[in-house]
Amino acid sequence: MTSMTETPGRRTLSEILSQPRSWRECLNALDRQIPAVREKFQSSAEALFVGCGSSFYVAQAAESCWTHLTGQKARAAPASELLLYPELLAPKPNACRPVLISRSGATSEILKAAEWLEVERNIRTLAISCSTRPPLGQIASQSLTLTPADEQSMVMTRSFTSMLLGLELLAASVAENHAYRDSLQRLADQTEPLVEGIRAGVESFVAAHEFEDYVFLGQGPFFGIASEAMLKVKEMSCSYSQCFHTLEFRHGPKAIVSPKVLVTFFLSETGAEAEREVLEEVKGLGGVTMVVANRPERAVRRSADHLVALDLDVPEFARPAAAVIAAQLLGFYTGLKKGYDPDRPPNLSRVVVLNNSRPVGNLKEKS
């Protein structure tokens, strides 16, 4: 599968490590694009973030950040729910501001969702993508384009974090919270010198352990990060991986804890005390733990088999993009160890295009 002259995963690794630079370039590119779109979001309409796969997890994280920053309601949905059960999301003109998220801007389900909203429901949409001239841009009324974040490899890494930061920047702009733009710039500057240490730490940890199953836990803005971490490990290493809200793990899922299971905690500060209880319970049940936290207290350090301490001087809701890097690297090195090429995961394609061009659910096909 791998050509003789190419190291497996070369492109993916370089894209993971390039994230802080990508964030900086995207923030600059967005400064020029955001003024034209922010007005549309200054009503009390609910923001509806829609995506597939990693882009759906961008939507989940953006939902939290949006409500936190703007005080407006927000909702994340996979594009398939909007296509198959549009009545359940009940998007009404003027009561709903859909944001369609797609790295390529070419995923069939997103194109169909955009067309249904714009043409059938007469609802104006905003597209966010990393591709120049994406097909989505021709359907959506407005676009944000993050070309510096586009990737050569199959799995989304810097496009995930960059589109999330892009939506945070939009939320901050809508809320006229100018200090938040500076904190996103600071996030890029402060994460850059950390990346090599996170990489080396995860590489050693993966080399020293064998796991059969991976669990990722997070609350609030970190739940979307736990979801994306689950997908990265699955895509790059074909491992069984799952995600839950941290406190939900006690309500049944903890049945699978064993020394063969790695449980990764994305710890918040808001929920620190309750989340630490779950961490200590997992240790008590014989689980192995990885902890990603900002400034973990001693009790957390004691319960972490591998600790990633970020020590970032930015608000909690600006940190999720930095927290996911360790999980991207976990998927990457686990994949390499299992003999896969993370640049070319089995079963996957870069853009999911439906074979079938007939109408989906209630959606009429464009003629």
Add this chain to the structure above:
Amino acid sequence: MTSMTETPGRRTLSEILSQPRSWRECLNALDRQIPAVREKFQSSAEALFVGCGSSFYVAQAAESCWTHLTGQKARAAPASELLLYPELLAPKPNACRPVLISRSGATSEILKAAEWLEVERNIRTLAISCSTRPPLGQIASQSLTLTPADEQSMVMTRSFTSMLLGLELLAASVAENHAYRDSLQRLADQTEPLVEGIRAGVESFVAAHEFEDYVFLGQGPFFGIASEAMLKVKEMSCSYSQCFHTLEFRHGPKAIVSPKVLVTFFLSETGAEAEREVLEEVKGLGGVTMVVANRPERAVRRSADHLVALDLDVPEFARPAAAVIAAQLLGFYTGLKKGYDPDRPPNLSRVVVLNNSRPVGNLKEKS
């Protein structure tokens, strides 16, 4: 662990098989209780369904059924999100109707959520539980109590389906859709003669196969069912099990498909064509499939290694409760085969009570 006179899983199996009878008894009990509470839900306020574990998955399924039946917006959330990040769900008096779901009415997180809503936010709540005199009933303003659905065993089976039907009945009552009550009664009558066939079929299927991992897929009202199926298999058999929106499975998760993975589809009719494409793709990738559908067409039958055809003469949104029975039995027989007692799963307790009584997140403790 098991006493000499007791067959492992005896109580759980009997509770699984008793579901149609439990539904009938609960519908009758609710006919007397619902008139007193339906008025509170006849505003345009958003319904907020809150639970932990299986009760959170009741909330997910109820969210879809509620919007379908009433046309009102609804949202499901784990109690932990309401406790740790209350601002993200932004419940405002008169704009939010919280429904707190708990079999025992004694789960710490639900009690704290109820108290925060009622006392701190001055928002009236409705509790739904299966226990007589649950502690939750003293905090919530109103209650629905489904005592016929209560269980002796640890995992929730008939309490899950009965509380879901209870919330569907409330939605139908709010919508003044009287025909829907009859369809729920029909669901009980028509499911009763199917249960033994479903049981025998799943028992044979489990005896004949070995799986390392379980995936459950559903859209719309079946997504909450896929989530609950994931939890049942995990709780009763300590297996790795996951759930996704059916079409989301193509966006990365399909990387893990192999003959060692059982992929279970809860097929809808609304999304039949798009969902069948995913089913056929999983078969093409070498996966083993179980399909739960109402009246599956030939192409579906061809792609199903094990088929549960319900053939129920009730609306699609009334069928999810019947669809989950096969997955409860899958968890049950897989657990028995792996040497566990499904009445007493490892690591779990019947009611999750936090060790720590200090405040969680922004929540003040009741004095």
